[in-house]
Amino acid sequence: MARAEATESAQVAMEELRAAAEALEAAEGARDRVAALTETVQAYEAGLAALREGLRQAAIREAAIKGVFEAESERLAQLLGVLQSIEASPEPSLLLHPDGPKGTVRAGMILSDVTPALSREAADLRRALTEVATLRALQEAAVTTLEEGLAGAQTARTELSKAVSNRTDLPRRFVTDQVAMENLLSSADTLESFAGGLMSATIEDASVTVERPDFTAARGTLAMPVSGRVIRGYDEVDAAGVRRPGWVIATRPLTLVTTPWPATLRYLGPLLDYGQVAILEPDEGFLLVLAGLGQLFGSVGEVLPQGTPVGLMGGAEAASTQAFLMSAVQGGGAEATETLYMELRWNGSPVDPTEWFARSAK
Structure with a gap:
């Protein structure tokens, strides 16, 4: 069962990456190129995550089998010696005993009891050795798919960034009052004060409904x-004793960040110590703050459909397939090195995202 799970999950992941490569080609002529490339990037993310998990399972399974071999090396060596001696001895000589017919009968009875057990152990040993060979072949085969997947994911991200920059079909409800925004950025000392003054730093276009x-x-x-895992919940204290009214989500480098609901972009840029920040207005009175990104997409005032990319997380993808494989074997979230801070605000006050989001861990 463990073998089937380890090999199947990695094989399925490789198929997902091949499908993502096909989607990247198809996106070239897509009517909505941004949407097509968004799905492609997410497909690559899912495929690479699945491959990482599949390779981790394969490595764990292989280590478990090798651990058994090492722990029972002496007994297995004796078993192999017995099997080799049985195979090397002529069959008639196995039936003879130096004590005569009575000894031969006793030896035959003992042999008839021992042989099935030896056969079972030999079969188990053969299966284990075959499984190790299969797992090793699987990991070697995954290297080529992995190289193509990492390159394809980077190409998809680049193409998505270009497509977003060239997009002209989104309505724009607001424009930025540059002077008011600069004054707000220089005077705001907290996220709360910035969010409170944001409405006055943008001007609504009455002609756009x-x-x-x-x-x-x-x-x-x-x-x-x-795509990530909540590592610190609403109003929880971090290691430095700081309490923030939002979620901290651990995710992998360069992961795509999208709008969970149709929303207007109210702010894009650096803010205090939060890094690159996107602030969305999903409805009147609500603001969704996404902080800690590495790259931002779009322009202030644009009305974004649900699932539209607003940026990428920072960091860098594994520099090589070897680095990727190492992170896969380590597992345990070792590759989730980036954190997104998410805060939902209503009428000027933060609210618990737990009540709004269908929380999941990936």
Whole structure:
């Protein structure tokens, strides 16, 4: 069962990466290139994550088998010696005993009892050796797919960034008052004060009307804006004793960050000690803060459909297939080196995201 799980999960992951490569080619002529490339990048992320897990399982399984071999090396050596001596001895001589017919009968009875056990052990040993060979071949075969997957993911991200920059079909509800924004950035000393003054730093375009779905109807069902795992919940204290009214989400380098709900972009750029920040307005009175990104997409005032990319996390993908394989074997979230801070605010006050998001760990 363990063998089937280890090999199957890695093989499925390799198929996912091949499908992502096909999607990248298809995105070239897609009508909505941004949407197509967004799905492609996410497909690469899912495929690489699945391959990482599959290789981790394969490495664990291989180590477990080798551990058994090492722990029982002396007994296995004796078993192999017995099997070799049985195979090397002529069959008639095995039936003879120096004590005569009575000894031969006793030896035959003992042999008839021992032989099935030896056969079972030999079969188990053969299966284990075959499994090790299969797992090793699987890991070697995954290297080529992995190299193509890492390169394809980077190409998809680059193409997505270009497609977002060239996009002209989104309505724009607001424009930035540059002087007011600069004053706000220089005077705000907290996220709360910045969010409070944000409305006065943007000017609404009265000629643009956009119908927005009821955000409150999505309460408890929102998808995570990034593939990752919540490592610090709402109002929890971190190691430095800092308490923040939002979630800290651990994720992998360069992971795509998307809008969990149709929203207007109210701010994009650096902010205090939060790094690169995107602030979205999913509905009147609500602000969703996404902080800690490495790259930002879009322009302030644009109305983004649900699932639209707003940026990429920072960091760098594994520099080589060897580095990727090492992180896969380590597992335990060792590759989730980036953190996204997410805060949801309503009428100027933060609210617990737990009540709004369908929390999941990946």
